[in-house]
Amino acid sequence: MTEDVVGNAEQANSKKVSWEAFVKQDVLNFMMTHNLQAITVDDGAGKKGVIKHTSKGDFSVQITSNEIL
Template identity: 85%
Template structure:
């Protein structure tokens, strides 16, 4: 049983995508599938994504990142 859990964790780690790809793919697909006009996502670590439907029916994607150096 623990082998299955370890394999699933390793599989999930291999499938990780960048924040930008997540916003432009998964979040956009969620928005389209649920017929939303706008959606905002925040990872809690300074990265934020905002997607809005324009009056023409296109999508405006805005991705911001705050980093402390």
């Protein structure tokens, strides 16, 4: 039984992506699928991503983070 719990935890961790990868892949794909001009995402812990569709047809991606040391 503990092997199942450990195996499930390892699978969940292997599927985790970084914040930058999430913004550049999943959020960008969502934006393109729904034909949006701009989208802002915030993780509530200081990380923010902004994607805008430029007039040239490109996508501008801005990722910021605030860290407390």
